[in-house]
Amino acid sequence: MHLGDIEVRHIHGGIFRLDGGSMFGVVPKTLWEKKMAADDRNRIPLAANSLLLRTGGKNILVETGNGTKWDAKLRNIYGFAEGDPYADSLERAGLKPQEIDVVINTHLHFDHAGGNTRLANRKVVPTFPNAKYVVQRAELEHAMRPTERDRASYYAHDFTAISDAGQWQLADGDCEIVPGVSVVKIPGHNLQIQGVQITGGGKKLMMVADLIPTRHHLPLPWIIAYDLYPLTTLETKRKWIGEFVRDGWIVAFGHDPDFPAGTLHDHDGKVAFEPVDLNS
């Protein structure tokens, strides 16, 4: 779809699986399993949703999915598909990795930045050789020294090769990346996570990543257990969901396996969701 001069497309980074309890925090399984069925290992299917933006002659990717640098054991644990669903989706959009000018990572967890790099002749190299990679400076610093609580979400091979190649464009707080595309901090999941806002033609869209990973996380207390600051998530959600409803934003979810994007509406005090097909 178009927001003014900006073309927005959903890039499907493939399905993977995480523990259902971890994805719904304090919500009992008896409630969440009615929304998302768990498999025999208590895992629920999640998509690695990414966006391709084309504007002013530039090709911009938001998120790079899980990537392909996985051994058999981790592939089994997370249920990653064989092959490279992200590259396939990009190819269907008519683009090659070397044609990407900007990559924006909301944060550096493996399910958002895993495709930043790839293996070539047993060496880890940037997947997008001509791109500037945008992340918050404080997120890169945190990723290099994570805590015991979140270190399983970071793999240095997703970001050190970007540092070595000098391809970072580090952000300090909210800022515009190209006209109509901005990053804005949405703290809670961690302190440095950023959403990506696209505005044009009187329309607004925001990739909210793990702030609202699926449409089932729209109720305020449905907050993922991975979050380092769940009460901050609560307030960030309250602020943004209110604004999304009021101003008719399109919301792109980081991990919804069925509907990557939609609009939100007030329905007798509850937030109702209406899908939007970004690729139409």
Ligand SMILES: [Zn+2]
């Ligand atoms: Zn995530």
